[in-house]
Structures are given as C-alpha cells and as structure tokens.
Amino acid sequence: MANIPYRPDEQVPPAEVPDVHPPHPHTWIGRWVFSQDAKYIAIQYSATAIAIGLVALVLSWLVRLQLGFPDVFSFSAEAYYQFITMHGMIMVIYLLTAIFLGGFGNYLIPLMVGARDMVFPFVNMLSYWVYLLAVLVLVASFFVPGGPTGAGWTLYPPQAILSGTPGGQDAGIILMLLSLILFIIGFTMGGLNYVVTVLQARTRGMTLMRMPLTVWGIFTATVMALLAFPALFVACVMMLFDRLLGTSFFMPTLVEMGEQLSYGGGSPIVFQHLFWFFGHPEVYIVALPAFGIVSDLISVHARKNVFGYRMMVWAIVIIGALSFIVWAHHMYVSGMHPYFGFFFATTTLIIAVPTAIKVYNWLLTLWRGDIHLTLPMLFALSFVVTFVNGGLTGLFLGNVVVDVPLSDTMFVVAHFHMVMGVAPLMVIFGAIYHWHPLMTGRMLNEAMGQIHFWVTFIGTYAIFFPMHYVGLVGVPRRYPEIGDPAFITTPVDGLNAFISIAAFIVGAAQILFLFNIAWSARNGRDAGGNPWRAASLEWQTPQTPPRHGNWADDLPVVYRWAYDYSVPGAPEDFIAQDDPWVQQTAPT
Amino acid sequence: MVVVIALVVVVVGSILFHLLSPWWWTPIASNWGYIDATLVITFWITGFVFTAVILFMAYCVWRFRHEPGRVAAFEPENRRLEIWLTVVTGLGVAAMLAPGLVVWKQFVTVPDDATEVEVFAQQWSWSFRLPGEDGRLGTSDAALVGPDNPLGISPFDRFGQDDIIIESDDLYLPIGKPVKMVLRSVDVLHNFYVPEFRAKMDMVPGMVTYFWFTPTRIGEFEVLCAELCGVGHGHMRGFVQIQEETDYQAWLQEQRTFAELWEERRVRTASSDPEQ
Numbered sequence: 085m086a087n088i089p090y091r092p093d094e095q096v097p098p099a100e101v102p103d104v105h106p107p108h109p110h111t112w113i114g115r116w117v118f119s120q121d122a123k124y125i126a127i128q129y130s131a132t133a134i135a136i137g138l139v140a141l142v143l144s145w146l147v148r149l150q151l152g153f154p155d156v157f158s159f160s161a162e163a164y165y166q167f168i169t170m171h172g173m174i175m176v177i178y179l180l181t182a183i184f185l186g187g188f189g190n191y192l193i194p195l196m197v198g199a200r201d202m203v204f205p206f207v208n209m210l211s212y213w214v215y216l217l218a219v220l221v222l223v224a225s226f227f228v229p230g231g232p233t234g235a236g237w238t239l240y241p242p243q244a245i246l247s248g249t250p251g252g253q254d255a256g257i258i259l260m261l262l263s264l265i266l267f268i269i270g271f272t273m274g275g276l277n278y279v280v281t282v283l284q285a286r287t288r289g290m291t292l293m294r295m296p297l298t299v300w301g302i303f304t305a306t307v308m309a310l311l312a313f314p315a316l317f318v319a320c321v322m323m324l325f326d327r328l329l330g331t332s333f334f335m336p337t338l339v340e341m342g343e344q345l346s347y348g349g350g351s352p353i354v355f356q357h358l359f360w361f362f363g364h365p366e367v368y369i370v371a372l373p374a375f376g377i378v379s380d381l382i383s384v385h386a387r388k389n390v391f392g393y394r395m396m397v398w399a400i401v402i403i404g405a406l407s408f409i410v411w412a413h414h415m416y417v418s419g420m421h422p423y424f425g426f427f428f429a430t431t432t433l434i435i436a437v438p439t440a441i442k443v444y445n446w447l448l449t450l451w452r453g454d455i456h457l458t459l460p461m462l463f464a465l466s467f468v469v470t471f472v473n474g475g476l477t478g479l480f481l482g483n484v485v486v487d488v489p490l491s492d493t494m495f496v497v498a499h500f501h502m503v504m505g506v507a508p509l510m511v512i513f514g515a516i517y518h519w520h521p522l523m524t525g526r527m528l529n530e531a532m533g534q535i536h537f538w539v540t541f542i543g544t545y546a547i548f549f550p551m552h553y554v555g556l557v558g559v560p561r562r563y564p565e566i567g568d569p570a571f572i573t574t575p576v577d578g579l580n581a582f583i584s585i586a587a588f589i590v591g592a593a594q595i596l597f598l599f600n601i602a603w604s605a606r607n608g609r610d611a612g613g614n615p616w617r618a619a620s621l622e623w624q625t626p627q628t629p630p631r632h633g634n635w636a637d638d639l640p641v642v643y644r645w646a647y648d649y650s651v652p653g654a655p656e657d658f659i660a661q662d663d664p665w666v667q668q669t670a671p672t
Numbered sequence: 673m674v675v676v677i678a679l680v681v682v683v684v685g686s687i688l689f690h691l692l693s694p695w696w697w698t699p700i701a702s703n704w705g706y707i708d709a710t711l712v713i714t715f716w717i718t719g720f721v722f723t724a725v726i727l728f729m730a731y732c733v734w735r736f737r738h739e740p741g742r743v744a745a746f747e748p749e750n751r752r753l754e755i756w757l758t759v760v761t762g763l764g765v766a767a768m769l770a771p772g773l774v775v776w777k778q779f780v781t782v783p784d785d786a787t788e789v790e791v792f793a794q795q796w797s798w799s800f801r802l803p804g805e806d807g808r809l810g811t812s813d814a815a816l817v818g819p820d821n822p823l824g825i826s827p828f829d830r831f832g833q834d835d836i837i838i839e840s841d842d843l844y845l846p847i848g849k850p851v852k853m854v855l856r857s858v859d860v861l862h863n864f865y866v867p868e869f870r871a872k873m874d875m876v877p878g879m880v881t882y883f884w885f886t887p888t889r890i891g892e893f894e895v896l897c898a899e900l901c902g903v904g905h906g907h908m909r910g911f912v913q914i915q916e917e918t919d920y921q922a923w924l925q926e927q928r929t930f931a932e933l934w935e936e937r938r939v940r941t942a943s944s945d946p947e948q
Binding site for chain 2: 160161162165234235236240242243246248249250252336337338339340341342344348350351352353386387388389391392393394395417418419422423425426429430433434436437440441443444445447448450451452453454455456457462465468469472473476477479480483484485486488489490491492493538541542545549550553554556557558560562563564565566569570571572573574576579647649650651652657
C-alpha cells in the first residue's frame with residue numbers, strides 16, 4: 085500500500101468529469117468581501133472565529149477573577165452565570181467547530197484532494213455570511229436589556245426560560261437560540277460542500293485510502309455534524325416555542341416563586357436527550373479533525389509515515405459511529421431510568437479502545453523517526469499529553485458509578501477543558517504554525533512561537549491538572565463562591581488563586597500569538613514553496629500561497645499516499661503525492 | 673533536551689501532586705465505600721497508562737531527535753503489534769468497567785427495608801417530608817402547591833395526613849438504616865448532593881427521581897444543589913443531621929404532620945378573611 089508501483093492503467097483512472105473552473109470574480113467586492121474562493125472563505129471563517137474567541141478569552145479571565153479572588157472581585161451571580169454560559173458556548177460552537185470545519189476544512193480539503201475549489205462555491209460563501217450573522221446575533225445579546233443568557237452552555241430548561249435565570253424572561257435566551265439556529269443553517273451549507281467535495285471532486289489517483297488523515301478527520305466530523313446538529317436545531321426551535329408561544333415541549337406543571345405557571349405536560353429530560361444527542365458527537369466533531377491534523381503534523385515533522393494508516397482511518401470512522409450511542413453518559417444523574425447506565429457506560433468505555441489505538445499509533449509514528457522539534461511538532465507533542473490526560477479522566481466519568489460522586493463538580497470542568505478545550509487548541513496552534521507558510525508564504529516568528537508554546541503548554545497544564553482535585557474535594561461547578569463548608573477539610577482557596585494566575589498568563593500568551601500572526605504575515609521569513617518538505621498535495625501547488633483555482637492548467641495526478649517519508653532508495657526523504665517516482669528494483 | 677525534561681517533569685509532577693497534595697475527597701459517611709474503591713482502581717490504571725505513554729513519548733523524542741545523518745525507518749504497519757495493543761487496552765478497559773457495573777447494580781437496587789424520605793426542592797431552598805406512622809407518603813402534585821400547601825400534598829389522600837413536613841429546615845436521619853431519597857422539584861432542575869454521601873441525583877419537575885444510601889457516621893452534613901438552577905444556585909444549601917436512633921426519635925416527636933399544618937393554615941386564612 086505504501087510504496088505502490090506506478091501502473092498508469094490501474095492506479096490513476098481516467099478523469100470521469102471534465103475539469104470545472106470556479107467562477108472568476110470581476111469586482112473588488114467579489115474578490116475580497118463576497119469571495120467564493122474556499123481559501124478566502126477559510127480565512128474569513130478563521131478570523132471571525134478568533135475574534136469571537138477573544139471575547140471568550142476575556143470572559144474566562146472574568147470567571148477566574150471571581151473564582152480565584154472572590155473577596156476582591158465579587159461579580160453578581162447574574163454576571164457570573166452570563167460569563168460562564170457565553171464562554172462555553174462561544175468556545176465549543178463559534179470557535180472550535182467553526183475554525184476546524186469552516187477554517188481548516190475550507191482551506192485544506194480542496195487543496196489536499198486536488199480540487200480547484202469546493203463544489204458549490206456560492207453556497208460556501210453563503211455559509212460564511214450566515215455564520216457571521218449568527219455571531220453578530222450572539223454578540224447582540226450582550227447589549228440587550230437583561231444581558232445574555234446565564235443558563236449554562238447546556239441551556240437546560242425549565243430554568244433557561246424562567247425568570248430566576250439571567251436572560252430567561254428577557255431577550256438573552258431568545259437571541260441565543262436564534263443564533264444557534266442560524267449557526268446550524270450556515271454550517272449545513274458549508275458541511276454539504278465539504279462532504280460532496282471529498283466524495284466527488286478528488287483528483288485522478290486520489291483514492292479514499294490515499295487521502296491525508298486531516299481530510300479523513302474533517303470529512304468524518306462533517307458527516308457527524310450533519311447528523312447531529314439537527315437534534316440541536318429542533319431542540320432550539322422547540323424551546324423557542326416554549327418561551328414565545330407558550331407550548332410545553334420541555335415544560336411540566338411548574339410553580340415559580342409560589343406562582344402557578346400555565347405550562348404542563350412537557351419533559352425537561354427530552355431536551356437533555358436532544359441536546360446530548362448533538363452534544364456528544366460535538367465532542368468528536370471537534371476531536372476528529374484534531375486527530376487527523378495531528379497525525380499529519382507528527383508524520384511530516386518526524387519524517388516518517390503515519391504508523392498503521394488503515395487502522396487510523398478505521399479508528400476515525402468507528403469513533404464517529406460509536407459517538408452517536410454514548411450521549412446519555414452526560415445524563416447518568418439526570419433522573420433518566422437508571423438501567424440506561426449499564427448500556428451507556430459500556431458503549432462509552434468501548435470507545436476508549438479505538439481512541440487508545442490512535443494514541444499508540446502517534447507514538448509509534450515517533451518511534452524510529454527523525455524528530456524535528458519544530459513548533460508544529462511541539463504543539464503536537466503537547467496535544468498528546470493533554471489529550472491522554474483528558475481522555476483518561478474520561479474513563480472516570482464514563483464509568484457510571486464513578487461518575488456519581490464526580491458529576492457536576494469541578495472535576496468535570498477540568499476534564500472537558502483538558503480533552504476538548506486545551507487538546508484541540510494545541511492542534512489548532514500547531515496547524516497554524518504548520519500551514520501559515522502556505523497561507524501567507526511566510527514563516528511565523530520562531531522566538532515568539534517558542535514563548536507562546538511554553539507558556540501555553542505548561543500554563544494550561546497548571547490550570548487544569550490541579551482543577552481535578554478541586555472537584556475531587558467535592559466543590560460543585562457553577563458556584564461563584566464555595567465559601568467554607570465543612571466537607572472541605574483543606575481549603576481550596578490558594579489552589580483557586582494559583583489556577584487564576586496561571587489563566588491570566590496563558591491568556592496573555594495568546595495575545596502574543598495573534599500579534600505574531602499579524603506581524604509575520606508581512607515581516608516573516610520567506611517560506612519558499614514547501615518549507616517542511618511535506619508530501620501531501622497542498623504543498624505541491626504551482627504558487628505559494630495558492631492562487632484562485634489552486635492548480636495550473638492541469639489538475640495534479642496522484643500516484644501514492646500522503647506519507648511516503650524516508651522511503652528506502654528514494655532520492656529525498658519525502659516523495660510528493662503527485663510524484664510518479666518508482667522503485668527501480670522491484671521488491672520481491 | 674528541554675522538551676524531554678519538560679515531559680518527564682509533567683509526569684513526575686503529576687504523580688507527586690497526586691500523592692503529596694492535601695486535596696483529596698472528604699471522609700465518607702455512607703455505605704458507598706465501593707464507589708471510592710472503584711475510583712481508586714481507576715486512578716491506578718489510568719495513572720499507570722498516563723505515566724507509560726508520556727515517558728515512552730519522552731524517550732522517543734530523546735532517542736530519535738533529529739541529528740545530521742539520521743534517517744527515519746519506513747514501517748507502514750505492524751499487524752501483530754496493533755492487535756496486541758488492542759487486546760491489552762480492551763482488558764484494561766474491562767478491568768475498570770466490570771467493577772463499575774457491579775457497583776452500579778447495587779446503586780440502583782433499593783433494599784426492601786429502606787425508609788422513604790422525600791426531598792422537595794424549589795428555588796432556592798430545601799424542604800423534606802417523612803412518611804409518618806403509616807410508612808407511606810401521600811400523593812402530591814405541583815398543581816396543588818399554594819400558600820397553605822407549600823409542598824403540594826393532596827389533602828384528600830389519607831396516606832398524606834400523617835406525613836411529617838419539614839419546611840426549609842434540617843433533615844434528621846437515624847444512623848445505620850437504609851433510606852430511599854425520593855426527589856421532587858416544582859420549578860427547575862436541582863440536584864441533591866451531599867459530598868460525604870458520595871451519591872447525588874437530579875431533581876426534575878414533573879418527575880420523581882430517587883437514590884438510596886445508608887448513613888454510617890453521626891454528624892451534620894451540608895446539602896448542596898449540584899444542578900444549575902438560576903441565580904441562587906450557589907446559595908441553595910441545607911443540612912442533614914445523622915443521629916442515633918433515640919435522638920432521632922426525640923426530634924421526630926417535635927415535628928408536625930401535614931394534617932396539623934393544613935388545619936392551622938386554613939384557620940389562619942379563614943380568620944384573616946374579612947368576608948367571613
């Protein structure tokens with residue numbers, strides 16, 4: 085499989101469809117604002133996601149001010165709940181999902197599969213503008229009377245739409261639900277594009293089992309998102325009806341502050357099932373692109389093929405499929421029938437096996453490699469540390485009875501920040517250091533990058549590792565202040581202050597990173613065409629950065645997988661996918 | 673090799689923090705020692721895996737770091753190794769899952785001799801109800817909640833007449849007797865959580881949920897709400913007092929039944945009504 089000899093008749097099928105050139109913009113606005121070029125849309129998506137991510141970063145600082153120094157910075161409970169809600173929602177949906185699929189998906193899919201663009205460029209453009217609208221609606225909720233919703237990022241009814249919750253009876257929750265609905269509409273337009281492009285627009289010779297794992301990760305995540313987001317969509321619409329039209333989908337007979345409400349007959353648990361039927365796949369919608377990208381980063385920078393490529397592909401697909409039957413592990417203590425616990429604990433722990441295989445294969449890719457400790461490689465290594473750590477604490481929470489004392493405590497907060505906050509962000513950073521030269525033609529500044537890496541790696545570990553123990557002590561999440569209850573035998577105040585200080589420093593390092601991106605886009609060292617000497621197709625474009633249409637007059641023809649590194653007998657330590665090089669002496 | 677040192681420091685630091693730091697769970701006060709035991713097994717297995725994986729990675733980074741002349745090996749697959757690793761992982765996962773499921777079976781199987789105690793949650797306070805002499809809780813409905821019937825108990829159900837009502841005050845329980853905590857909420861989600869008991873469960877309006885435990889230690893234990901329930905969430909606290917049987921009985925004698933409270937409130941409502 086790895087070193088397939090070049091047999092033109094077999095390995096490179098004839099083109100089935102004629103080369104389609106994407107629409108060519110004639111106006112300045114068509115080129116730079118309403119662009120239909122996936123590369124430009126990718127940058128629009130990423131820039132918007134990072135901008136709204138900065139809001140989430142500031143919110144996390146405010147949260148940590150409250151938790152670390154409750155006597156000095158005492159926000160109101162309303163404000164605190166608004167901070168955590170908006171921080172969580174922005175990070176999960178508007179930053180991580182958008183940047184992996186809308187950002188990296190748009191930029192890399194057409195280039196990596198050898199297409200000129202996405203198959204539906206106009207719909208792709210529309211996807212971004214609807215996403216931007218969703219972000220603007222979200223931002224608007226900060227400025228309406230009552231402020232944004234403070235229902236927690238899970239938005240559990242009934243409290244999400246009642247008056248005891250910030251924004252519940254004001255516009256906050258309505259704008260949140262509208263924004264999510266818009267996001268899903270926008271994502272669906274983009275997602276259909278990514279899937280159809282991967283399935284229909286691969287160049288000659290690019291079989292599915294020759295695609296880089298980055299494409300496999302993004303492709304599988306997109307299919308999952310197309311199946312999972314509708315559950316959130318209907319949940320949002322139903323809650324909007326409950327709030328505005330007086331329906332009772334999620335609302336049983338309620339007495340609020342001694343007042344009988346006019347609801348009756350609905351079930352709050354139904355919302356939780358819908359939410360987590362989306363919410364658990366969502367974890368992997370973020371994780372699978374990260375898995376794919378990190379595999380490629382490790383392979384390129386260790387100058388070695390990905391170990392067990394076929395196993396890696398199947399692990400991605402199996403994890404994607406299994407992730408649809410584990411959702412209720414978020415609901416062990418929700419009051420659902422307790423016997424569901426047996427089923428969901430078993431499926432949840434089974435998913436650990438393909439996930440562990442991926443970790444082993446990353447390590448075995450390093451084994452006997454030629455490891456260049458470049459910035460992308462450093463971030464890939466730190467991803468493995470944080471992901472393994474966060475994945476292992478998932479075995480606590482997935483194992484139903486161990487979850488009982490830990491659920492709804494700070495242990496859960498530490499776990500999911502480690503596994504789906506820090507770990508995917510490490511991959512995003514590594515990916516930006518890796519592909520920034522392709523996008524701009526210039527390298528990112530190494531010194532700033534080193535500072536960014538070390539502060540982020542050590543800092544995030546210092547934030548989230550001790551936080552597990554705050555939860556183990558028994559401190560519940562979503563408490564602005566725990567006070568001094570008797571069950572805390574050793575006070576956690578000092579630990580909380582330490583975590584907060586680490587969080588401020590890590591946050592500041594991200595500002596340096598953004599400065600580096602802006603500074604290096606003009607002043608960075610010239611990258612040349614293929615600075616990492618990578619084999620995959622996106623580095624083989626005639627120009628760097630790739631122009632509109634990506635390729636020259638002819639589309640590239642693919643002769644091999646994306647991982648021909650250090651092939652014995654080859655003239656260089658990598659063979660590009662479109663290089664028809666053949667081993668002269670055929671192996672017996 | 674700064675990276676190698678950093679990786680080793682992360683591993684060693686994590687282990688030392690785990691072993692030496694004073695932050696650990698609060699001493700248990702219920703029968704759920706099995707939960708703690710399963711948690712400890714999980715710590716051992718995951719701690720071993722974490723250490724092995726990260727130290728192996730550190731070794732690879734050190735041993736195979738780029739040097740002039742180094743060439744990476746070309747090894748796309750190794751079927752035997754991959755199958756071997758899969759099997760070992762499967763066994764490790766099973767070693768954690770199996771005891772977990774056995775203990776879960778105990779957790780969801782309420783013993784026949786457990787006494788029912790109702791916890792009643794609303795924003796942002798705890799109330800309780802004990803079944804009275806007949807040993808049965810009367811029926812209740814959120815639609816019946818009103819100023820003269822704060823827990824929404826049916827006044828026409830004879831089983832409810834002798835139910836003991838504890839409004840926004842401490843709950844007393846006798847040590848060593850299994851209790852089934854029957855959980856009810858009338859407004860939003862809440863969660864009855866006492867760290868020392870290890871158990872917790874959401875309270876869902878429109879539903880009755882439950883868990884059971886046996887108190888094993890005398891003392892005062894703080895109840896916290898563990899499911900976000902609005903702005904008062906962080907202040908929704910209460911207390912459970914675990915007492916010897918005799919002290920418990922003495923406390924029980926001072927409590928009032930639903931019938932007494934109902935009569936008293938109706939009289940008060942009637943006398944304050946000028947139409948009468």
